[in-house]
């Protein structure tokens with residue numbers, strides 16, 4: 291890892307899971323631990339990059355590991371809209387953006403100022419949700435010249451062929467240079483120390499396949515970014 295091959299690059303990494311409030315004490319969230327995102331930030335900083343980590347909710351140990359690095363600057367966010375604001379600001383001066391955060395697709399249409407209560411209810415609760423913007427698609431569409439944009443896709447589709455087809459469509463829809471696909475489920479992916487990824491490139495090709503620790507996986511992603519940037523430069 292200490293190759294210093296990212297020296298001179300400014301990179302932005304988003305990590306963790308957004309939390310969309312329902313009321314002052316409740317939210318809609320997800321199981322992202324932020325560990326892969328933290329390792330992406332640490333790997334980039336170890337390789338010489340100046341890193342902005344936009345951290346949604348993540349495990350305390352993952353956040354602490356990233357906080358300890360002198361080349362990592364951390365901005366903490368809660369909701370998808372806060373994440374969008376922070377990553378858009380940080381991306382303006384960056385050569386690479388890696389969106390590893392698990393962003394809520396929807397947020398509650400209304401946030402109650404007081405705790406939602408069962409009182410007077412009929413035994414059910416219906417929540418109205420509105421779609422969040424696709425943040426990485428917006429970044430990719432408005433990026434400065436020469437910026438590389440990488441998205442992640444956590445997929446539960448068990449069939450590898452169907453998963454790859456979905457990934458190709460997703461990469462094209464989002465307009466990103468690389469889509470890093472990892473299979474997740476009730477056990478794999480989240481909260482684990484290992485990860486298995488397939489990186490899909492802009493021709494829909496499998497640019498790389500890798501499995502290892504989340505740190506090794508992070509290095510494989512940066513290797514993929516470097517290969518791409520060497521080709522484009």
Ligand code: C5P
Nearest residue numbers: 389391393422423424425426441442443
């Ligand atoms: O469409 P899907 O949620 O599977 O895409 C995942 C990728 O898109 C991740 O890189 C995630 O950070 C990003 N994303 C986003 N804005 C959203 C939802 C996902 O940028 N609203």
